Amino acid sequence: MxxxxxxxxxxxxxxxxxxxxxxxxxxxxxxGDLRKFMPAPQTPAQKLLIDELGEGPGSRLLLLSLSGEAQETLAAQSQALRERLLAARVGVDVPFKLVANGADLGLDAIPPRLRPYRYLLSPTLDTQRFDAAFLRRELDARVQDLGSPAAAMLEPLLPSDPTLETLKLAQAWQPANAPQRLHGVWFDRAGREALLAIETHAAGFDPEGQQAAVDAIHAAFDAVSANTKTKLTLTGPGAFSVEIGGRTAREASLIGTIDSLVFVLLLWVAYRxxxxxxxxxxxxxxxxxxxxxxxxxxxxxxxxxxxxxxxxxxxxxxxxxxxxxxxxxxxxxxxxxxxxxxxxxxxxxxxxxxxxxxxxxxxxxxxxxxxxxxxxxxxxxxxxxxxxxxxxxxxxxxDAADSRWLARCWNALARWPRMNATAACIVAAIAAAVVAFAPGTFWQNDLARLTPVPPAALAQDARLRGELGAPDVRYVIALEARDAEHALQSSERMIAALEGLRAQGVVGGFDLAARYLPSAATQHARQAKLPGDVELRAALHDAMSGGAFNDDAFDDFVRDVAAAREASPLTTADLAGTPLAASTEGLLLQREGHATALVALSNLRDPAAVARVAQAHGAQLLDLKQASESLVAQYRERVLWALALATVLLAAAVWFALRSPRRVLRVLAPMALTTLLILAVLRGFGVELNLFHLVSLILAAGLGLDYALFFDHAGDDRAEQLRTLHAVIVCSLTTLLVFALLATSSIPVLRAIGGTVALGVAFNFVLALLIVREPVKEIA
Structure with missing residues (x-):
């Protein structure tokens, strides 16, 4: 041609x-959803973990801190940043579900359209009735309040809410371990950093959605911090995924470029x-x-x-x-x-x-x-x-067989002693002993160890979570029910016991959806205690007699009570678009025909005591760390079974092709021995084996089989052996370069793959020469 x-x-x-x-x-x-590399969850804790990994509020939470300026400046920038990010919610692509900095924990926590429901949400009616005696005490207290510095804030509330239920709810809904508020916004304990918590619509492992959110935050920060020395710290799963994605792309680009250049150079040199x-x-x-x-x-x-x-x-x-x-x-x-x-x-x-x-x-x-x-x-x-x-x-x-340098190389290699069965068994026994008895943990079950996030960044994230009073990320109480209503009712019955645990110091605090949204049964019970218009006006008349308020001062209050009395109970759907929605949806998980109420815990000191209380109320204390480890163990078991099946099938394929027991054993021996040596080296250096080491062993085995098959194909013909050696040297060098570069990656997954296969290339090359190479046939 x-x-x-x-x-x-x-x-x-x-x-x-x-x-x-x-x-x-x-x-x-x-x-980028890691759930695709997880087996189907079996236990409640595993199911919750998988849900939270991909879609839960925890995966959507971004934590911010502003530092480097005076408190007043940081507070003003925090508020300006919040307003800009909230403005970004207007549009088709809504990046943020919640932007909190402490400023929204006042009266704005209850949107105006929900304020008539305050009497159904507040626990006041559980112990009080709106009779003349109660109202008189409340009105007397309001007179005192109007003479206090808080009068300007309270006076607009009084016509519709003389008992200040709105304020009681706003205070009750503040996080149990909320950070301090300075100048109206959250600050850390030292008062040097203004803090914000942002929940994105995009899941933590949605790289495009998280990139858009992070870009919007940086753009807003640049606008509000112009001409100042303010520093932005941004952490959370989404921020980490964006940073990891960028670093992975940079490393992949660099490694790919180097690999391509060396591949071209090696092939040009090898074939001129x-x-x-x-x-x-x-x-x-x-x-x-x-x-x-x-x-x-x-x-x-x-x-x-x-x-x-x-x-x-x-x-x-x-x-x-x-x-x-x-x-x-x-x-x-x-x-x-x-x-x-x-x-x-x-x-x-x-x-x-x-x-x-x-x-x-x-x-x-x-x-x-x-x-x-x-x-x-x-x-x-x-x-x-x-x-x-x-x-x-x-x-x-x-013809590679005519190469002088290759001939010299082959002559040197020919002096290497061939490895017989006894020597191979001794090497295998030593390697197996190292694998079995090397100190340290054999398997790596902690998913967090696979993250390429630097330890300093993880420590920064943990610090901000502590400052913001975030709940314990390991333990959570889960209560299963057939629907949201029954889940809320069951969790309400736990509140008294949880308060007891807090009083005993077993937990530092807890949070649950029923704190923000009582069950419909509780709301109906409170409705039944609301007086009718005639009864309420009579009680107000008695309570105001001889007082400082006009007779028509509380007409709005009467109208709101009437509205609450006739209203249908609030549901999670009614909370959509409000700050309460973000608080409830992460604690009340709903699926078709099923609901789970969660109790988030902070400063948990005695898991066993909490587990007993949970069990007494038909709930479970879930250990998400243990769940993740058991999930990894299940995954590893499946991979090991796949490896065992692969070994049998691979041996069968080689047998079918070669049909000679001696040749089959000789071809398979380097691959098997290499697998043991890789494991021995990794264990000897204290490397905990993870799932990607196992998957990489198959790739290393494929390379070893390839080298052994071609040396077997060469037989005892010197020229054919030289051509095979030339091919295997070029293959080994190019492959070794690819995986040696991967072994230097900062991404643990790529590092595990690179190190494992690079070792496999070296061992397979040497063992194929020592075991499979035939002595050259002498020509008479």
Whole structure:
């Protein structure tokens, strides 16, 4: 085939890739929801944890502090920032559900349309009646109040609310451990930082929504802090996800750029041709686009971890064209070379695909995505290398077997002693002993350890949560019921016991939805105690006789009581758009046919005592830390079963291809021994193994199988051994570079993958030489 025709075919291939990219790009909806990499929750605590991870208010909360200026300046900026962010709520895309800085804990906590309901929400009627005696005491107290400094604030309330129920509710609804208020807004205990709490509409793992919210906050801050030295501190899951996303993109871009440059350089040096890097990149691009397209078509969204891990498969995919390039020689067409390599290449591809296909039965969406991406990508790369790439290769290549430096290298390696079965068993026993008896924790169950958020940022977040009086994030009481009404009723019955626990110092405080929204039964009971118009006016007349108020001073009060008496009980739907909605929805979780009332706890000192009280009221004290660890353990169990199944299937595939017990054991031995050595090194250095180490072991095993199969394919022919050595050296160097760079990443997931596979590359290369390499046949 002429050079012109080969060029035309290459351009056609590139055009088809461009068309495929145009088809795939609109269908790829990236997701950052970690729940996709979790098994289905089984226990109540696990279900609550999974809900809270993705959609709960905790995942939507952003914490802000303003510092660096005088208190008066910071307070004014806090208020201006709040007003700007609240103004941002007007529009189609509403970024914020709540913006709180302490200024909204006064009378504005109850919107005007809900104020007639104050008599149904306030506990006053549980112990009092609106009779003449009670009203007289309240009016006498109001006379005293009007002579106090608070008169300007209270006077507008009196005509409609002489008992100050609005004020009582506003005070009662302040957080149990709210920060101090200076100049009308929240400040930390030292009085140096103004504090704000913001709840976004976007979930914590919605990268686009959180990015929009963070951008809006920074824009508003820049506007209100112009020409001052004020410093903004922003923390919370959403802020962390934005920072992590940016850092991941920067690291991926840097690593990808370096990998690409070195890949091009290595292939140019290895094959002394500028065409090799270009041709070698075509199967890689084809594999990536095919894998992405398959996941996009099979699933609702493509998880970022799937993409990140999937594209590390460049370490395997790039091997296919490299083997084809290295086995070219004069007098043999590229098509003939491809046909000769295909049984070996196909065996390696099929075995690795079978290993990853086991994740399809894991029941975990993220692992299933990973399986689809990997299987489709590897199969695509192998098929285009076999059936398309030979058409583009120069039919008169340099033969790697003629390389002097390669011959010297092979002669040096040939002096290495081959590892027999006894030596392999000894190495395996030593590695197994290190794995079993190395000190330290074996498995890493703490999800928080996988976060790339710097410790200083986590400490800052914990400090701000403490200053804002945020509840304990580990323990929560959960009460299950068939609907919201029964959940509220049950939680109301716990209040007295919880108050007792607080009095005993067992808990520092608690919060529950019934504090803001009493059950309909309680509201009906309070309605029944409201007097009729005639009875109320008579009581008011008696209470005001000889007093300082006019007879018609409290007509608005009578009208509001009448409205409350006839009103339907408030529900969660009635609170939409009010500050109360944000307080209740995080503590009252509703699903169709089911509701869960939560009790948030702070400063919990005796979990056992709280658990006993919860159990006595038909509730449970949930330990979300334990729930997360058990969920990780379940996930790990599924991955281990998948690994065991993958091992059996992989061995079966190799047996089917080689049909010789000796050859099968010799090919599988480096891979098995490498797996043990990787685990021994990680455990020896005190690394706690996580789920991504396990998944990476399959990738390392695929590489080891590939090296061993090609050394087995070379047999005892010296020239073929030299070509195989050339291919494996180039493959190993490029793969080692990719994963060594990943091992330096600040992202724990990528670091785990990089370190594991880099070790696998080194061990597999050496062990394939020591175990699989045949002595060269002497020519007579």
């Amino acid at each position: 002429s050079a012109t025709r080969r060029l035309a075919l290459a351009l056609l291939w590139l055009a088809l890739l461009a068309l495929l990219a145009l088809f795939v790009a609109p269908r790829v909806q990236l997701s 041709s500028w065409k090799a890097p270009l041709l070698g990149g075509l199967p890689l691009a084809s594999a990536g686009l095919a894998g992405l397209g398959a996941v996009a078509l099979a699933f609702d969204g493509v998880h970022g971890i799937t993409v990140a891990f999937g594209f590390t498969l460049i370490g395997v995919v790039q091997d296919y064209p490299i083997h084809l390039f290295s086995h070219q020689r004069a007098g043999v067409s590229p098509w003939a070379s491809a046909r000769a390599l295909w049984p070996t290449l196909g065996t390696g591809v099929a075995s690795t695909c079978i290993a990853y296909a086991t994740f399809l039965v894991s029941g975990v969406d993220g692992l299933q995505q990973l399986a689809v991406f990997t299987v489709v990508a590897l199969a695509t790369a192998a098929l285009v290398t076999r059936f398309l790439l030979p058409a583009l290769i120069d039919p008169s290549p340099r």
